[in-house]
Amino acid sequence: MSISVFELFSIGIGPSSSHTVGPMRAAKAFIDQLQNQGLLERVHELKTELYGSLALTGKGHGTDIAILNGLEGKTPHEILPEQAVPRAQAICNEHQIILNGTHPISFDREKHLLFHYTQVLPLHANGMRFTAYAADGSILLTDVYYSIGGGFITDEKHFNDHNKGNETDGPYPFDTAKELLEHCSENNISISDVMMANETALRPEAEVRERILTIARIMRECIERGCQHSGILPGGLNVRRRAPELYKKLNNQSTTQNHSHAGIMNWLNLYAMAVNEENAAGGRVVTAPTNGTAGVIPAVLNYYRNFCDGANEKGIIDFLLTAGAIAILYKKGASISAAEVGCQGEVGVACSMAAGALTAVLGGTLAQIENAAEIGMEHHLGLTCDPIGGLVQIPCIERNAMGAVQAVNTTHLALMEDGQHKVSLDAVIATMLQTGKDMKTTYKETSQGGLAINKVNQPEC
Ligand code: SF4
Numbered sequence: 445m446s447i448s449v450f451e452l453f454s455i456g457i458g459p460s461s462s463h464t465v466g467p468m469r470a471a472k473a474f475i476d477q478l479q480n481q482g483l484l485e486r487v488h489e490l491k492t493e494l495y496g497s498l499a500l501t502g503k504g505h506g507t508d509i510a511i512l513n514g515l516e517g518k519t520p521h522e523i524l525p526e527q528a529v530p531r532a533q534a535i536c537n538e539h540q541i542i543l544n545g546t547h548p549i550s551f552d553r554e555k556h557l558l559f560h561y562t563q564v565l566p567l568h569a570n571g572m573r574f575t576a577y578a579a580d581g582s583i584l585l586t587d588v589y590y591s592i593g594g595g596f597i598t599d600e601k602h603f604n605d606h607n608k609g610n611e612t613d614g615p616y617p618f619d620t621a622k623e624l625l626e627h628c629s630e631n632n633i634s635i636s637d638v639m640m641a642n643e644t645a646l647r648p649e650a651e652v653r654e655r656i657l658t659i660a661r662i663m664r665e666c667i668e669r670g671c672q673h674s675g676i677l678p679g680g681l682n683v684r685r686r687a688p689e690l691y692k693k694l695n696n697q698s699t700t701q702n703h704s705h706a707g708i709m710n711w712l713n714l715y716a717m718a719v720n721e722e723n724a725a726g727g728r729v730v731t732a733p734t735n736g737t738a739g740v741i742p743a744v745l746n747y748y749r750n751f752c753d754g755a756n757e758k759g760i761i762d763f764l765l766t767a768g769a770i771a772i773l774y775k776k777g778a779s780i781s782a783a784e785v786g787c788q789g790e791v792g793v794a795c796s797m798a799a800g801a802l803t804a805v806l807g808g809t810l811a812q813i814e815n816a817a818e819i820g821m822e823h824h825l826g827l828t829c830d831p832i833g834g835l836v837q838i839p840c841i842e843r844n845a846m847g848a849v850q851a852v853n854t855t856h857l858a859l860m861e862d863g864q865h866k867v868s869l870d871a872v873i874a875t876m877l878q879t880g881k882d883m884k885t886t887y888k889e890t891s892q893g894g895l896a897i898n899k900v901n902q903p904e905c
Pocket of ligand 1: 737782787788790791828831836837838839840843
């Protein structure tokens with residue numbers, strides 16, 4: 445049984461999968477519960493409470509904006525990025541929110557959207573509680589949701605089942621790299637074949653291919669938009685968007701310069717930074733496997749498209765399927781939530797996914813693919829999450845560029861050797877989880893440690 449690749453690569457908006465996409469989905473899920481139970485029309489007041497990391501870095505990550513739009517029935521996939529902030533501002537200014545787009549009630553930000561900075565709910569650092577009240581003050585419905593990384597959510601009742609996602613009935617169930625690789629070697633098929641077989645248990649192959657190509661197209665368009673949009677990123681840190689200038693410089697170079705080692709690294713940096721600047725600005729991105737790390741996979745995929753001989757559509761599909769398989773291993777065996785395990789669970793996982801996927805489409809053996817995915821994580825172990833001002837800008841934007849460059853380097857190292865390696869992918873995944881558990885909370889998306897407290901000119905958080 446496996447999680448679908450379309451849950452891992454979901455189309456949404458920035459800046460954060462766990463703090464923007466997940467909360468918007470949770471708010472919408474609560475509203476759907478009210479609707480399905482016939483309670484929506486009776487709601488007189490609705491309170492949302494944010495806990496732990498969601499409270500501490502929620503304002504910088506747009507959690508409040510996401511919640512308000514989610515309560516109005518918007519989804520990360522459908523909402524137009526440019527509408528999210530103005531609509532949230534209008535709700536606050538007009539003191540009215542329209543639940544599910546049909547049921548208007550009064551809204552007072554101070555009373556109805558609470559940030560509990562010093563409290564953490566028991567099951568996960570990203571907790572939120574929704575409570576709907578009738579006109580007489582009685583509770584109509586209350587529920588706790590957790591945003592568990594990569595835009596995935598679960599409510600309290602289903603927390604222990606959360607790693608199942610929307611399970612497919614595919615023929616090749618796997619929880620570990622060992623199981624995944626056994627399917628491949630026993631059936632003489634590739635990792636992307638395993639994933640395709642599992643996906644086609646849910647939907648026709650033509651649809652799977654088309655949807656994967658749509659994801660690849662949106663990733664590429666995100667790079668293109670990031671190369672055009674200049675200016676200062678929102679949030680008060682005064683971070684300048686650098687991708688447009690870099691893009692101009694690279695475009696003015698000769699083909700020889702652009703295809704030199706340094707030239708290729710510059711393009712990789714540009715691709716990743718363009719995506720993450722779009723993400724930081726609240727633009728349309730593909731979660732891969734999170735938003736904070738949305739730049740690594742598109743950057744390495746563009747490297748494959750633009751710099752690798754023989755790149756083609758099949759390679760793009762195989763790349764994303766292989767990357768998805770590796771993400772499933774981390775989601776099932778450890779975590780892709782920085783609030784749980786730090787940045788090793790985000791940029792580290794993305795680097796591992798990209799390195800394994802690139803190795804696969806460049807003709808690597810199963811052993812080389814496993815080796816690349818393992819190396820991609822091994823050298824991110826212990827990486828902390830300490831975003832300045834709770835914004836997904838510093839160190840996040842450059843860190844994606846580093847992750848992309850490291851993934852390409854990792855692939856070439858793995859391809860130079862025969863795939864024999866001492867540390868298995870499963871062992872590094874287990875190590876990442878243990879390291880994350882040992883890490884102090886201050887380094888897990890709380891902006892209470894590291895760079896986040898050692899930088900001057902911070903915005904109010
Ligand atoms: S430091 Fe890493 S995990 Fe934390 S917000 Fe930035 S990219 Fe995400």
